[in-house]
Amino acid sequence: MCFLLVSFVLQKLQAMNTLSSNRVVVYLQSQENLNLLPQCYANLTAINLSSFHFGWSKTKPTLPYIHLNDNMPGDPMFDSLWADMKAAQQNGVLLIAMLGGAGGAYTTLFSQGNYEVFYPMFVNMLKKYNFQGVDLDVEEQVSQADIEKLIADLRKDFPTDFYITSAPVCSALQSGNNDPFSGINWYSIKDSIDWFNVQFYSGFGSLSTPDDYNSIIDNGFSASQILGGALTNPADGGGYVAIATVAQTLQTLNTKYSGQIGGAMGWEYFNANNASEQEDPVGWATAMKNAVS
Numbered sequence: 001m002c003f004l005l006v007s008f009v010l011q012k013l014q015a016m017n018t019l020s021s022n023r024v025v026v027y028l029q030s031q032e033n034l035n036l037l038p039q040c041y042a043n044l045t046a047i048n049l050s051s052f053h054f055g056w057s058k059t060k061p062t063l064p065y066i067h068l069n070d071n072m073p074g075d076p077m078f079d080s081l082w083a084d085m086k087a088a089q090q091n092g093v094l095l096i097a098m099l100g101g102a103g104g105a106y107t108t109l110f111s112q113g114n115y116e117v118f119y120p121m122f123v124n125m126l127k128k129y130n131f132q133g134v135d136l137d138v139e140e141q142v143s144q145a146d147i148e149k150l151i152a153d154l155r156k157d158f159p160t161d162f163y164i165t166s167a168p169v170c171s172a173l174q175s176g177n178n179d180p181f182s183g184i185n186w187y188s189i190k191d192s193i194d195w196f197n198v199q200f201y202s203g204f205g206s207l208s209t210p211d212d213y214n215s216i217i218d219n220g221f222s223a224s225q226i227l228g229g230a231l232t233n234p235a236d237g238g239g240y241v242a243i244a245t246v247a248q249t250l251q252t253l254n255t256k257y258s259g260q261i262g263g264a265m266g267w268e269y270f271n272a273n274n275a276s277e278q279e280d281p282v283g284w285a286t287a288m289k290n291a292v293s
């Protein structure tokens with residue numbers, strides 16, 4: 001019995017150490033190329049399933065809902081997705097729910113009287129589908145008190161190995177700036193966040209050089225908490241940087257910070273390019289893992 005207990009504790013500590021730096025996180029929204037996902041397991045830390053938001057039924061205005069993109073999570077269209085996510089988890093990949101984006105999730109959640117309706121629904125959904133964390137992608141004005149309450153409630157309602165991450169743009173973490181989208185001061189609550197999936201694109205930063213990443217560390221954040229996030233394909237947004245360049249920048253940063261860089265993040269999985277700029281999600285995951293290891 002003692003041997004089994006010690007073994008369990010050692011495994012738990014090893015898992016925690018694995019997640020303390022050098023992560024590879026990918027956002028998954030479009031359900032394409034999931035047949036390739038098993039080839040990515042060894043190089044992925046987490047899949048951020050995107051995106052969840054709240055609302056009220058148009059036909060029954062008093063009926064609340066949670067949507068994964070435009071449909072209920074239990075819609076049969078997601079049956080194969082949930083099977084794929086379960087398989088990924090069984091192979092050591094974390095499943096994290098991305099809450100927010102451009103869908104107005106937080107405005108709805110924090111509107112008067114709504115929190116008591118939607119928060120319990122959200123918790124039940126997270127438990128039903130065995131999510132291991134929540135990624136807060138806040139792209140609308142939110143009060144500091146409201147986001148702190150959400151984080152505190154999630155910490156209270158889930159075990160200690162439940163991850164809470166965030167996806168601010170690069171400029172939100174530089175020089176004491178508040179988030180230009182949400183107004184949140186992430187620095188003041190950085191100890192409540194397991195890691196930041198920082199967006200270095202869309203004009204808010206770049207991984208073409210190490211400079212923007214370094215400026216975040218100079219502002220007092222730990223390198224192990226900051227993931228360098230980039231678009232995986234030029235079709236996914238503005239400010240695309242070639243995958244080989246992103247990998248070189250992350251490798252340079254990982255060397256500078258003694259192998260303890262937070263890791264790499266990519267938006268998004270289905271059309272991710274490899275270092276030769278060919279659509280190849282497996283190659284993308286391999287390139288990122290090599291860069292941050």
